[in-house]
Amino acid sequence: MKRVVAALIVKDDLILACQRTRHQPMPLKWEFPGGKIEEGEQPRDAMRRELEEELGIVAEVGVEVVRLVHQYPGGGSVELRFFEVRNYQGEIENRIFHEIRWVTRQELVGLDFLEADLSLVNSLAAGKIL
Secondary structure: OEEEEEEEEEEOOEEEEEEOOOOOOOOOOEEOOEEEOOOOOOHHHHHHHHHHHHHOOEEEEEEEEEEEEEEOOOOOEEEEEEEEEEEEEOOOOOOOOOEEEEEOHHHHOOOOEOHHHHHHHHHHHOOOOO
């Protein structure tokens, strides 16, 4: 099972959403920034590393908000750990995505998110978490 971390970066009641490029698997789908936990790496360390690589920030990784397992049709499962990030150093810069966008909770549901993120997106939009 692939183990992944993702950040719910919150600023002034807005959440950062990121769109994959045309050249990535599941092209142009929206997601939260993050990535694979490397062998022997702790989830919070992976989260800090991924945010530095993808957005150029040094994040203060907060609490783990949600952990879920998603099974994709045709095989392949992923364990996703979502962490809250409210504080970071540096200016966010788009290093790898097609687009990044600050959105309201309600705007999240209008974006074409990865299937694995949909239950979290709906919970965020409904105000059930964060």
